[in-house]
Amino acid sequence: MYFDSNIKLLRKRKNRTQDEVAGKLGMKRSTLSGYENRVAQPGxxxxxxxxxxxRIAVDTLLKVDLSNLGENQLKQLEQGEDVFLRGGNLRILASTVDSGNRENIELVPLKAQAGYTSGFADPEYISELQVFRLPFLSGQKKYRTFQLKGDSMLPIPEGSWVTGEYVLDWNILKTGEACVVLTMDEGIVFKIVENCIPEEGKLVLYSLNPFYEPYEVDINEIREIWKFVHYISHEIPDPVIPENQLVRTVAALKQDLDRLKLDMAPGISSARNHPQGVIPVSGSSPGTGAGPTGNPLSGSFQT
Structure with missing residues (x-):
């Protein structure tokens, strides 16, 4: 039970005295002091x-050691972003900070991803990951970077580093957003999500690569979700042909095909291959200019 230490921490974060908080709650200062020092047990x-x-759920006040949370998580709780209050399951994120108490961005390379599935909530494991900072990202949010495995999200190349923003409340995910999703069965995957959590308690995960079929993941199998921010790669993705250019290319191919068909027509082909462009007609001799009836048109066709 962490109630005593939690209410003391929250009071100090608000820069309030015991007298001020006790007055707001309608109790004596000595009573509040008893709760904070674990002398008295609250009803x-x-x-x-x-x-x-x-604005923090009772379950959180009792069961979660708030002193282990990062600054961003504490701010989210203080702003009312407590998932217990939203009817979800509490997710405590193990995190690291620098000497200035600023959130680090931890790197999760391919070789560490097997261990991450079991150690994602272990502060000791997370503290062993390499960290870095990106000055253009918000200091008010939590980010983590994962190395991409496989080709399911082409044209983003395999081996790219995908940075995501930690999602505390999964209900607010928008369908069509790209996310890094940690599940107990598959580990770390990077997919486009269809959010069916509010209605059906599940996500449908889609790949950018059309060779991969979408699939459903129950909310109980999910451990973390990180909303896509950007990726870093040493490869340049294959170019995507604009739609108007593709239409022009198809039209040009059609014209070439029509000309080819015309060239292969029997009459036109013979005319082009015969000397002086004259096509003999059955019953005439080349160069006579007349057929059996003496009609010039029955003997040859001048092109």
Missing amino acids: LDVLLQFSDYY
Whole structure:
């Protein structure tokens, strides 16, 4: 139970004295001090008072050691982004910060991804990952970078480094967004999501590569979701032909095909291959200029 340490931490983060908080909650300062020092145990009505005051669920106040959370997570909780209050399951993100208490961006290379599936919530494991910073990303959000495996998201090349923003509330995911999704069965995957969580409690995951079929993942199998921000690669993706250029190319091919068909027509082909462009007609001799009837048109056709 972390209630005593949590309410003390939250009070200090608000820069409030015990007298100020006790006054807001309608209790004596000594009573609040007893709760913070674990001398007194709160009843349900008191727990609800603290929950309303800090806008944090009772379950979170009791079961989660808030001192282990990063600054961004604490800010999200203080802003009312507690998934217990939204009816979800609490997700505690193991994270690292630099000497200035700023969130690091941890790197998860391919060789570390097998261990990440089991160690994603272990602060000790996360602390062993390499870290870096990108100055153009928001300092108010949490990011992590994963190395891409396979060709399911072409034209993004295999081996690219995909950076994602941590998603605390999965219900707000928008269909069509690209996300890094951690599941217990498949590990780390990078997919386009269709969010069916509010209605059906699942995500449908799509690949950019059309050779891969979409599939469903139940919410209970998911451990983390990171919304795509950008990727880094040493390869240049294959060019995508614009639609108007593709139409012009197809039209040109059709014209070439029509000319080829015309060239292969029997009459035209013979005319082009015969000397002086004269095509003999059955019953005439080349160069006579007349057929059996003496009609010039029955003997040859001048091109």
